[in-house]
Structures are given as C-alpha cells and as structure tokens.
Amino acid sequence: MANIMYWEAIQRAHDEEMARDPLVICMGEDIGVAGGTYKATKGLYEKYGPLRVIDTPISEGGFTGLGIGASFLGVRPVIEIMSVNFAWLAMDQMFNSAAKVRYMSGGQLTAPCVFRSAGGAAHQLGAQHSARMEKVFMGIAGLRVVTPSNPKQAYGLLKSAIRCDDPVFINEHELMYNMKGEVPDTEYFHPLEGSEVTRSGTDVTLFGYNISVHWCLKAAEILDKQYGISAEVIDLYSLAPLDREGIKKSVSKTHRAVIAEEDEAPVGVGSEVIAIINETCFFELDAAPVRVHSALVPQPYNHTLEKATIPDHEDVVKAVLKLFGKA
Amino acid sequence: MKLEDKKRVLREMVLHRRFEERCYQAYIERKIGGFLHLYPGQEACCNGVMEAARPGHDYVITGYRDHVHAIKCGADPKRVMAELYGKETGSSKGRGGSMHIFDVDKRFMGGYALVGGPFPLAAGMAKAIQMKGGDEIAICFLGDAANNQGVFHETMNMAALWKLPVLFVCENNLYGIGTSIERSTAVIHQHKRVAAYNIPAAECDGQDIDIVYQHARKAVDHVRGGNGPYFLELMTYRYRGHSMSDSRGYRTREEEELWKQRDPIFILRDRLIAEGAMSMADFEAIEKETDAYIENEVIKFAEDSPEPRVEDLEKYVLADRETQLPWLTGKAA
C-alpha cells in the first residue's frame, strides 16, 4: 500500500491504462505540457507524446464531441473538463451524443469514453467557478456517474471507467486533489456500481459521497463520543445508478437516515435517496429522513457568505440530533 | 464518372427520390410518426460526393435529413423504412426513428438531431482513423444553418490544427427551417467561413452531379492524401418543407419553380439521353421498377415486421451487464 495523493492516484490510473492500450488517450485544456491544472496528467505528455496527450483549444463542446467521435471507432479517451462549471458547454455532446448513441442506434454504436472533472466548491471562486453539478449528470439515461471520496477510489474508479464500454462521468473535487490515502500497490479496479459501508453503526445511517463522506465520518465520531449515538456511514461513490439495495439494507437496520450533499437540495442525491427509501423500505423508518445540503444561491464570493451556503460535519450532527429529538 | 456508373447512379437517385416521396405518403397515413425531413431536390449532393468517396469504407455522419445518406452508404432501404415504421427490424431496431438512422456495418455512423452536433463527432472519427493508420476518411454532411453553431468553429480549428482526415460537406439549401440564409447568416457563401482556419474549400453547383463529382473528387483525394480537412459547399434546394408541418410561407412558389427547372435527376437523365446512353422510355421503366420495388418489398417489409417488445424497453441503454461485470463489480480477473 502506498500513501499517495488523490491527484497522484488519478495520474497513476491514466499512466497504467495508457501504457497498456495504445488507444487510450487523454485530452483537455492544459493537461499536456502543463501537466494538468490539478496535476492529474503530470508527466504523461513527456511519456506518450502530443498525439495521445492532447492539449486542446478552449472549446469544451468541440473537444468533448471530438473525443466521443473517436470513441465510436474504439479509441478510449479520458476527457478532462478543467472545472465542472465549464461542463455546461460540453453537455450537449455528453448527453445527446455519448449517452444516447447506443440506444438510438439499437445497440450498434457505443461511446466508451470517460469524462473527468473537478466539481465542488473550493474557496471564494465565486458563482461561476463553484458549481456542484452531480444533480445534472445523474439523471441521464445511458451515462454512469461516479464520484471518488479518496485516492483509492480515484485510482480504481478511473481504471474501471476506462475499461467499461459505457460513457462514465467522474466527478472529482477541487479541494481533494491533495488529500492523501492508501492505494493498493497492485492493479485495482473499483466497482462502478454499489456503495461502501465506510463505518458500521446501528442507530442512524449517514449517506454521503465525495467530500460529504468526510463530513459524515467526522460527525459519526462526535455522535459516538459525545452523544452515544452509533452512526453508520455509507459512501455513495456511484451516483448513477444509485445503490438501491445498499440504501435499503442500511436503513432497514438503523431505521433513520440523514443524507449529506454539497450540492443544493432541490433535485439531487438527497431527494433521490429519500425517494429510494420511500420505495424500498418506507415502513422501516422510525423518523422522516433529513437532508443536509447547500443553500440554493449562486455561490457568493464573500468568505462569510460562502461559508454560510455550504454545510459541514456540524450540520450533519445537528440533523442527527434533530432526528433523535435532542435538538 | 464512367457511363456505367452514371446509369447506376441515376437509378439510385430515382430510388432516393421515390423512397422519400413514399415516406411522405406513409406519414400522411400515420404509419410514420415524429419529425420527418425529406431530401428531394438535394440528391446530387450525397450521390456526387459518395461516388467520389468509398461508401461502406469511409465513415459518414450527418444530421436528421439522413435516409438517403444511409441508403447511399449501403443501408438496406427495407430496414430504413422499417425504422421509420418503428419496427424491430429497423436499422436502429425501432429505437431511433427518422432522425437517427444508423448502419454501423456500412459505416454510416448515424443521423443526429442537434444542429451542428456531428461536426466534432466527425473530427473525432478522423482522429481515430489517424491514430489507427487506416486509409478511410470521415465525411460530415450538414446544412448551411449548422455553421452558425459555435461548435462549427471549434471543430474547424481542431481539424485544421491536427490535420484530421475529415471532409465537411455543406449542403447549402438556402434555408434553416423557415429562415433564409441572408436573414440568419452574415455570409451567404459558406466555404468562405473556413478560410480563417486555412482549410481549403470550394463551392459548386449542387444540382449537377457531374459538377459535384468533379469537386468531390478533388476534395476526397485531398483528404485521403493526408493533407488534412477540406470543406465543400454545394448549392442546392429542398423541394419540400423543412419537416412535415411546413407550409413554406417563407419562400415564393416562383423561387421553387425556378429550382425545379434544375432538378438533379432530370439533369442527369437528359444528359444521358442526349449522349444516346438511354431513352426516355428506359427512364420511365426505371421509375416503374423502382416504385414496384418500394411497394412490394420495402413497404411490405416494414408493414409485415414486428414491433419491438415492451419487455425490451431498457435494452441498449447501457452495455450488456454481463460483458461489463469486471468493471461494475470491481472483480477483474
């Protein structure tokens, strides 16, 4: 096990897959000579050259579509969208071309490409550089959406996404590229479907994904130490499809649920998890599930205002206490 | 083009015309639903270019006005009609419809409904060809109004920058739905728009297949020769409305009549007759045979074919689970 950073894990996955298969390429803005905004493609340009590590013009719709077109003929592109905010410009191609081509061709044509992007709010980047957009991607038929919460997942999910014949969107996080974690030394493929029980508990389930898994873990610690509440933490690393069985199993055990997301509440992971709970185990509930989420405002620049929009572990603790009638 | 080829192409163009006219009728009879964009008037464009290219070998992609391009690449007209009827035997198994004809075996890589969408997809296929070292080219057929999408410029830049083997064919029929080109576009002559990217380009009459062929010959040879992209603009006209609910109030009947004087099928027919290669009676026989074929085989096949099964609703959304299990479960061998 190596203790490496999130970006290093992504870089290693790229490197291994490109070394294995000459049809694996990566493309995006500043990913080649510059090595990538978050270093996720560092050193690859020197190793694989400009035909496979492609510095693109600032043309998100154009190069995303170009990658998809190449994937029609068997190329496996890993397309980096520098920030998820710019993905709006590429969504026409992602949704209308990549996600739908298999279906509308009756199974003849596939788009086995990977889209990677830095999502999440960082620090004071303002309204147009702080969007969380997982809610937009997870409702599109034909597209898989995964979101790594640690370096091991970042490595293993990218490996699996490149091998998978479906288009996969990988939602990373600007604040997590320097996070360290254990990654197996041997080749590892993280499942693209399912969820992970990150911490086992009996009284309440805390659902998180990507950065909010860390809020949940911290909250679980506090709940255990200060309030004697045993929280289970579920990492929903696959947002499309969501793990219906995993959600049902945990809620059937704990009978209470809190969903923590960095995205805004209307339309998203929280509403979807609650819908799944309603559909699969409503009568197991001892209390109505609670969502912890961002405020529905364009992200303010002001530091204090920004902090007020984004929840953290304390909000998760408060939500649980409310569930138990202790707040 | 050799005489034999011209005679074959005339027969094909008659099929393309009659196929589309029969679609119109089937739409009125409510056998075909959704949007239906027909090609009559523009036949020399697709035929002239594809005669210079290699159908079934080169990768072709286009917009929603796609039936004829698919057939020209080698798609079976029976399966195209079955697709329009929404049948399981259709070219996309009834899942695509008129705007999404595909025949990947014949390298017809599909019709797409978002205006401009195919530009980068074509360039991407060209990128794949370049990586794999094949002698195929990618050909993108789109209309004039599509060039007003931003992705047009993004794609032209990348195609030129990376010298991709892609031929862009602009079928300039002077209208995007009901908006005439002079009301939507600052330049009428579309080939001028790629000069900024140093992409060689030409414009020619799109109604005379001999002229289209000559220009396409040069364009295809340029692209296949490894010289990067080429942009070919063909001046043409669609006879029918944009789609089915279009009363054509945005143009005059006089203008339509003027264009019909230069009908691509009649231009070729009259030339072959003048050269003594065929007679009017021969031509009328072709029309009759074509109609009989469409009625007795194409329509019959579509009518007699089964509907897709509702149980198969979610088939083709994603890859076959069984084939992807190592990555879905993480249990790679």
Ligand SMILES: Cc1ncc(C[n+]2csc(CCOP(=O)(O)OP(=O)(O)O)c2C)c(N)n1
């Ligand atoms: C992105 C997008 N915007 C608008 C439309 C609606 N639309 C369909 S066809 C069309 C006109 C396109 O004209 P042109 O590119 O000249 O092709 P033609 O139909 O004349 O062959 C429009 C506006 C669409 N399908 N996609």
Ligand SMILES: [Mg+2]
């Ligand atoms: Mg037009």
